[in-house]
Amino acid sequence: xxxxxxxxxxxxxxxxxxxxxxxxxxxxxxxxxxxxxxxxxxxxxxxxxxxxxxxxxxxxxxxxxxxxxxxxxxxx
Amino acid sequence: xxxxxxxxxxxxxxxxxxxxxxxxxxxxxxxxxxxxxxxxxxxxxxxxxxxxxxxxxxxxxxxxxxxxxxxxxxxxxxxxxxxxxxxxxxxxxxxxxxxxxxxxxxxxxxxxxxxxxxxxxxxxxxxxxxxxxxxxxxxxxxxxxxxxxxxxxxxxxxxxxxxxxxxxxxxxxxxxxxxxxxxxxxxxxxxxxxxxxxxxxxxxxxxxxxxxxxxxxxxxxxxxxxxxxxxxxxxxxxxxxxxxxxxxxxxxxxxxxxxxxxxxxxxxxxxxxxxxxxx
Numbered sequence: 001x002x003x004x005x006x007x008x009x010x011x012x013x014x015x016x017x018x019x020x021x022x023x024x025x026x027x028x029x030x031x032x033x034x035x036x037x038x039x040x041x042x043x044x045x046x047x048x049x050x051x052x053x054x055x056x057x058x059x060x061x062x063x064x065x066x067x068x069x070x071x072x073x074x075x076x
Numbered sequence: 077x078x079x080x081x082x083x084x085x086x087x088x089x090x091x092x093x094x095x096x097x098x099x100x101x102x103x104x105x106x107x108x109x110x111x112x113x114x115x116x117x118x119x120x121x122x123x124x125x126x127x128x129x130x131x132x133x134x135x136x137x138x139x140x141x142x143x144x145x146x147x148x149x150x151x152x153x154x155x156x157x158x159x160x161x162x163x164x165x166x167x168x169x170x171x172x173x174x175x176x177x178x179x180x181x182x183x184x185x186x187x188x189x190x191x192x193x194x195x196x197x198x199x200x201x202x203x204x205x206x207x208x209x210x211x212x213x214x215x216x217x218x219x220x221x222x223x224x225x226x227x228x229x230x231x232x233x234x235x236x237x238x239x240x241x242x243x244x245x246x247x248x249x250x251x252x253x254x255x256x257x258x259x260x261x262x263x264x265x266x267x268x269x270x271x272x273x274x275x276x277x278x279x280x281x282x283x284x285x286x287x288x289x290x291x292x293x294x295x296x297x298x299x300x301x302x303x304x305x306x307x308x309x310x311x312x313x314x315x316x317x318x319x320x321x322x323x324x325x326x327x328x329x330x331x332x333x334x335x336x337x338x339x340x341x342x343x344x345x346x347x348x349x350x351x352x353x354x355x
Contacts, residue, residue: 008121008124012121039125039128040197042124043128043132049122049125050122062091063122067220
């Protein structure tokens with residue numbers, strides 16, 4: 001599953017990536033997490049609060065670390 | 077208390093603030109932007125996308141700046157702690173001063189037409205309208221947001237409170253009252269601007285500073301001088317301001333730091349005058 005995380009690389013963004021990878025590992029779902037940290041790219045994707053998460057071209061989350069429950073929901 | 081505030085804030089998002097601010101007249105814009113700046117939760121590392129998103133919605137530069145500066149000026153945790161330590165009247169005055177300063181800052185930017193100090197590439201960016209996320213609907217999400225927010229604030233805060241109490245105790249035990257009276261007392265007319273300048277390189281979470289402030293108050297430092305020091309430490313955080321360097325020219329950043337220094341000094345004098353008999 002391809003997942004994009006938008007954020008300029010502050011602690012919150014890194015925690016988001018870690019949480020997604022950890023949940024994917026425990027569910028056994030292979031994920032490919034890519035990171036977009038350029039502000040202009042972030043804006044062009046229609047994101048104004050980071051960290052934001054995009055799956056399959058759709059923004060599913062923005063502004064803050066997603067809950068583990070939410071992450072599991074996306075991975076299913 | 078923090079939980080209740082976080083719950084209220086779950087109704088607000090920068091995306092909503094943007095939608096509500098677009099197309100408003102300037103004066104309504106400043107007031108609303110200051111109000112939203114107080115209540116909208118956002119991480120300072122989102123400042124750049126937020127800034128561009130506001131401008132691309134046609135929101136004037138001054139109104140955008142009002143939103144961005146009111147947010148650190150009125151830190152919600154500091155507000156709650158001030159209310160609990162020094163009373164709710166004082167808390168109200170503190171919030172009011174943040175809102176007024178934010179509005180004045182935005183007004184000055186528009187009056188002086190400082191658009192020239194924004195990096196030109198910003199004006200060319202066309203941004204799709206940000207979606208309102210489905211996940212943000214419903215009471216269950218709000219409850220969870222409030223709980224996790226309260227928990228993360230609590231986790232972050234106790235370290236600062238401990239440091240603050242430690243610094244406060246050190247000041248209390250080792251620095252004699254006479255030193256403070258002589259240097260930061262009401263008779264030294266330069267105490268307020270010095271307090272602001274001393275606070276610029278220092279950065280602390282608002283919560284750590286309040287135990288220190290209480291000790292300073294016991295030592296006879298006037299309220300306005302303490303407040304000027306607190307505001308400078310909490311709101312002028314160089315690393316956070318530098319994030320905006322990507323979209324703002326150096327002149328604009330210098331202008332804002334200067335504006336805040338002058339504004340905090342004025343507020344310090346004003347509070348010393350208003351509360352000269354104590355809180």
